[in-house]
Amino acid sequence: MIDVQPLIDQLTALVPGAELSPCPSADADATPALWVSAAHIVPVALALRDTPGLEFVAFSNVTAVDYHPKRAPRFDVVYHLVSPHRRTRVRLKVQLGLDQPIASVTSVWAGAGWCEREVYDLFGIVFEGHADLRRLMMTEDWVGHPLRKDYPVQVRKDAQTYMPLQITAEEFRANMERDRYSRTRPK
Amino acid sequence: MTDTIKSEPFVLNIGPQHPSTHGVFRIKATVDGEKVIDAEMVMGYLHRSMEKLAEERTYTQNIPFTDRTDYLSSMSNNLGYCLAVEKLAGIDVPDRGNAIRVIMAELQRLASHCMAVGAFTNDTGAWQTPVMWCFREREKILDLFEMTCGARLTCNYMRIGGVAFDLPAAFVPAARKLVQELPAFIDEMEALLVANEIFIARTVGVGVLTPEMATNASLSGPMLRGSGIAWDLRKADSYCGYDKYDFEIPIGYRGDSYDRFVVRLEEMRQSVKILKQALDGLPGGPHSTQVPLALRPPKGEAYARVEGPRGELGYYVVSDEGPSPHRFHIRPPSFINLSALKEMTVGGSVADAIVVLGSIDIVVGEIDR
Numbered sequence: 001m002i003d004v005q006p007l008i009d010q011l012t013a014l015v016p017g018a019e020l021s022p023c024p025s026a027d028a029d030a031t032p033a034l035w036v037s038a039a040h041i042v043p044v045a046l047a048l049r050d051t052p053g054l055e056f057v058a059f060s061n062v063t064a065v066d067y068h069p070k071r072a073p074r075f076d077v078v079y080h081l082v083s084p085h086r087r088t089r090v091r092l093k094v095q096l097g098l099d100q101p102i103a104s105v106t107s108v109w110a111g112a113g114w115c116e117r118e119v120y121d122l123f124g125i126v127f128e129g130h131a132d133l134r135r136l137m138m139t140e141d142w143v144g145h146p147l148r149k150d151y152p153v154q155v156r157k158d159a160q161t162y163m164p165l166q167i168t169a170e171e172f173r174a175n176m177e178r179d180r181y182s183r184t185r186p187k
Numbered sequence: 188m189t190d191t192i193k194s195e196p197f198v199l200n201i202g203p204q205h206p207s208t209h210g211v212f213r214i215k216a217t218v219d220g221e222k223v224i225d226a227e228m229v230m231g232y233l234h235r236s237m238e239k240l241a242e243e244r245t246y247t248q249n250i251p252f253t254d255r256t257d258y259l260s261s262m263s264n265n266l267g268y269c270l271a272v273e274k275l276a277g278i279d280v281p282d283r284g285n286a287i288r289v290i291m292a293e294l295q296r297l298a299s300h301c302m303a304v305g306a307f308t309n310d311t312g313a314w315q316t317p318v319m320w321c322f323r324e325r326e327k328i329l330d331l332f333e334m335t336c337g338a339r340l341t342c343n344y345m346r347i348g349g350v351a352f353d354l355p356a357a358f359v360p361a362a363r364k365l366v367q368e369l370p371a372f373i374d375e376m377e378a379l380l381v382a383n384e385i386f387i388a389r390t391v392g393v394g395v396l397t398p399e400m401a402t403n404a405s406l407s408g409p410m411l412r413g414s415g416i417a418w419d420l421r422k423a424d425s426y427c428g429y430d431k432y433d434f435e436i437p438i439g440y441r442g443d444s445y446d447r448f449v450v451r452l453e454e455m456r457q458s459v460k461i462l463k464q465a466l467d468g469l470p471g472g473p474h475s476t477q478v479p480l481a482l483r484p485p486k487g488e489a490y491a492r493v494e495g496p497r498g499e500l501g502y503y504v505v506s507d508e509g510p511s512p513h514r515f516h517i518r519p520p521s522f523i524n525l526s527a528l529k530e531m532t533v534g535g536s537v538a539d540a541i542v543v544l545g546s547i548d549i550v551v552g553e554i555d556r
Contacts, residue, residue: 137231
């Protein structure tokens with residue numbers, strides 16, 4: 001198991017005030033993990049990228065985890081970083097509450113752009129300073145953020161039409177139901 | 188002459204339904220005459236919310252989902268996911284299981300690169316002949332998959348703790364025969380295309396990525412190696428005993444579409460080399476460890492990555508001690524590789540944009556998930 005304490009000491013010296021602490025994980029032998037305070041993510045990222053001896057020049061991905069009913073700051077934003085020269089990896093984790101924005105790391109790693117867009121789309125986490133924060137997977141008029149734990153897996157929605165219906169909404173629904181019924185029951 | 192012809196920018200939709208977008212993917216290109224001046228990627232047409240669905244299913248039930256992300260390399264996807272869960276639950280895989288996994292992953296890389304190389308020549312204008320030639324070889328690999336697990340495309344062969352079944356008796360001789368034949372096919376493809384004048388004219392200097400650009404955009408796989416960076420996860424952080432095998436990392440020098448193509452061809456040779464060693468040194472013993480059907484890994488998180496045919500394929504799994512993952516996230520290589528497309532296409536012509544897209548080798552099922 002790699003000890004993350006030297007890395008934390010080094011980063012604390014470089015970024016004063018960053019509240020860093022080790023985070024135990026199952027794959028600590030390959031990817032040591034540490035908690036970072038939300039306010040310091042960009043300075044910590046810059047320090048990790050630019051300090052000789054760390055050189056986390058490549059970034060692997062950004063994602064989020066929702067712990068909705070169980071934990072008060074409900075989101076974890078998770079960054080996986082790679083240092084190709086040192087062949088090391090690190091995972092940064094940031095706790096975020098609902099409607100709490102976080103600074104974008106696109107200025108540090110350009111490749112983070114689409115990942116942050118995806119997290120915004122599916123979790124509703126706002127990345128401040130992102131040049132193009134729009135939905136990526138879902139349509140632009142989608143309501144809600146599907147990967148949140150309070151978003152149901154199966155949503156029974158009425159079919160949307162973009163032109164006025166020529167029959168009533170009830171007739172339309174009855175047609176849909178009849179069609180579904182005839183397809184699921186073999187004659 | 189040119190002063191009298193005025194052109195003004197207009198938007199050209201490439202896709203979503205277009206053969207050269209390799210799936211349901213759209214490039215909203217703003218063009219001025221033949222020149223692309225802006226490009227916007229639109230995706231999500233194939234979004235099936237796998238990450239959400241996986242939170243409701245058991246760890247084993249999620250393996251078929253991974254087949255359907257990158258449907259051209261289902262074995263590599265199975266492997267990445269199983270490695271993540273094994274790491275999370277602390278499960279060891281027997282030697283034979285690891286060797287079978289390496290054989291399957293390399294066969295999958297060959298099959299996927301056959302497709303990549305063939306489809307790329309299609310995009311450069313060698314209409315259908317080379318792609319059919321590649322398909323002929325890919326077919327033989329898919330026959331091996333069918334012999335082993337009954338499926339050709341969505342294999343669902345790896346299991347947490349090993350593989351689903353042991354290799355059938357006829358597999359090793361058939362695989363040896365294939366390994367014998369493949370180098371001749373690769374030589375043939377090389378002879379036909381690498382020095383082909385039309386192919387060179389279409390690909391050399393098109394979509395150039397400098398090593399700095401490639402690292403900054405977090406690219407991986409043949410895209411990164413085509414730009415001259417020898418970064419391969421099989422060497423960098425070895426898994427499944429890849430450190431036992433002797434192979435090299437091919438790299439390109441110019442970072443253009445041509446280099447990516449040549450890197451893929453050379454990688455096929457290296458895969459054949461690994462396959463030979465793996466088939467020769469196939470150990471005996473069990474192919475899998477016993478894992479409870481309703482697996483409940485201890486609380487925690489794990490990120491496992493494999494060198495898929497397209498690059499770093501990562502699986503991030505979070506457990507809350509329940510029977511299904513609390514969070515299941517896929518790091519798809521072609522999604523990240525695709526984000527460099529804008530840099531490579533803007534300033535070039537529309538025809539070059541198609542070539543560049545082909546050289547990335549995207550699978551839309553993996554981008555949208």
